[in-house]
Amino acid sequence: MQRARLFSEFTVKDDERAFLSRDGRFERLLEPGRHKAFDWNHRLSAEVVKVVRAEIPAEKALLLRKTHPELAEEHFAIIQPASSEVAIVSFDGEPKHLVLPNTTRAFWKTVTRVDVETINTSSDIRVSKRHQDKLDLARTSVITSAVVEAYETGLLMVDGKLEERLAPGRHAFWTVGRTVKIVKADLRPQPLEVTAQEILTKDRIGIRVTLTAFVKVVDAEKSVLSTSDVNGTLYRMIQFAIREAVAARTLDEILAARDTIDNEVRTFVSERARQLGAEVGEIGVKDVILPGDVRELLNKVVEAERVAKANLIRRQEETASTRSLLNTSKLMENNPLLLRLKELEALEKLVEKVGRIDLHTGTGAQGFDALLTNLVRIKGSQESE
Structure with a gap:
């Protein structure tokens, strides 16, 4: 006949604790060491967990705080930020966790020193330099951050409203309960290449024109509030302006008056660019691409002009040579010695x-x-x- 076992033994390491339960009901917390408990008919069980820099399920911590408040106060740090708060949890002085609003998290403080700093994000939208150094801004969902370079200006938009103009440097803002967006504008002149577009001239010849412009944002606030894409808007304006300038001229006028076209396009675009908070500098037509048959015909015309010019020069030289011979003959007629x-x-x-x-x-x-x-x-x- 087999004898029933009356005792159970449990071993707990230094970095562990054990929840001792009888028939599924918590009895006590086992400290490190070897433990022997009366266990008639295998009714005891022990859940061994790590406690060094460790997190405990929030539901279990809350239950123990209700049933065993003294034990929970001694061993657990339970964090429950309000709807406008966040909490930074540090282990032995080292920031480790950011607890989000309306959430509950619990950590063992038996072996590890747990410090909790609660931040009210409604009182100040800006994340302080001290908090920025503690947090990994790239992995934090409740913070929007950006670095404004020396050649840029930044605009802080909160819930779609412009709140502040940001100087160069690193900036971070809490997004708890609000939508925060940092819009940056590059203040350097930017080249804008307007690619070839086919346009009919006044004499119904289809040509393609490419153009280069230099655009600079001079009023970032007006630029951001006027359009979502300054360069894209100016690109289409330049296309429209060059189309109007080409359509009103014949091919010969276009080839002979490229500077005039540049000035017309610049005047048209500059007035509208100021309304977008931008400034248009130099504008120039890079290429005028002709159809193959027209290009071949113009090459023949140019070649004929060159041949005619060469013939004219040759005839002028022949005339001058004949005149020189005539003068020489007259000299010889009157001078036998010559x-x-x-x-x-x-x-x-x-x-x-x-x-x-x-x-x-x-x-x-x-x-x-x-x-x-x-x-x-x-x-x-x-x-x-």
């Missing part, structure tokens, strides 16, 4: 180009001297004869 020198120059050039010269002066000739003497008859000698 004519003789020109003959000798021609003969010198001829001799340079040939390797051998055979002279046949005929019967009664006197050789090379006779050739040089009789090659050209000087006017003066002819008259003397």
